[in-house]
Amino acid sequence: MSSERPSSKIIIQVVGTVIAAAILYLFRSWLPVIGSWLFSVIRAIWTFLIAGHAIPGWLLVIFVVCTLWLTVRVLLGFRTAPSRSHEFTEDDYVKDSFFGLTWRWRYGQTGIYSVVPCCSRCDMQVHPRLDHVSTLSTLTGYHCDNCGQHVSLEGDHQNIEDKVTRQIQRKLRSGEWKQVISKESAQR
Numbered sequence: 001m002s003s004e005r006p007s008s009k010i011i012i013q014v015v016g017t018v019i020a021a022a023i024l025y026l027f028r029s030w031l032p033v034i035g036s037w038l039f040s041v042i043r044a045i046w047t048f049l050i051a052g053h054a055i056p057g058w059l060l061v062i063f064v065v066c067t068l069w070l071t072v073r074v075l076l077g078f079r080t081a082p083s084r085s086h087e088f089t090e091d092d093y094v095k096d097s098f099f100g101l102t103w104r105w106r107y108g109q110t111g112i113y114s115v116v117p118c119c120s121r122c123d124m125q126v127h128p129r130l131d132h133v134s135t136l137s138t139l140t141g142y143h144c145d146n147c148g149q150h151v152s153l154e155g156d157h158q159n160i161e162d163k164v165t166r167q168i169q170r171k172l173r174s175g176e177w178k179q180v181i182s183k184e185s186a187q188r
């Protein structure tokens, strides 16, 4: 025995038929309009394709499609190029921040040399000067004569430069230099 009542089946069929008839009626009343519009569009396209251009219309369409495709390819290439084309090496790691200062250096046959401190605020190169000397401690000051920032570090300059050099070597060994470079290139 079917659980569905026959009366509900009939109602669904009737409603379905009415909706279909309504859609068909609407479609029929709009058919000439849609038909003539479609016909004019097709005729316009056809006229364009067979019209007397310097080159055949169909060839022009192929050229346009190819040009669009190439443009999209070139634009996509430009967008993905910077992330792929430039792979950084350890030689690119020549700048980092240590102890409140920006340090720059070079690589030579003997390793890291020419380690130069710069102001972390305005990037002016700063020269070390003795801030305080006593039997217990030595303080070296790095004063920026451009923006006035002053950084005082424990030890003499040679000592501080050695600390910075060892930090650079540590980051080169651990691979942290990659994060420094990618952060810097993202800020540019």
Ligand SMILES: [Zn+2]
Residues within 6 Å of the ligand: 119, 120, 121, 122, 123, 124, 144, 145, 146, 147, 148, 149
């Ligand atoms: Zn400064």
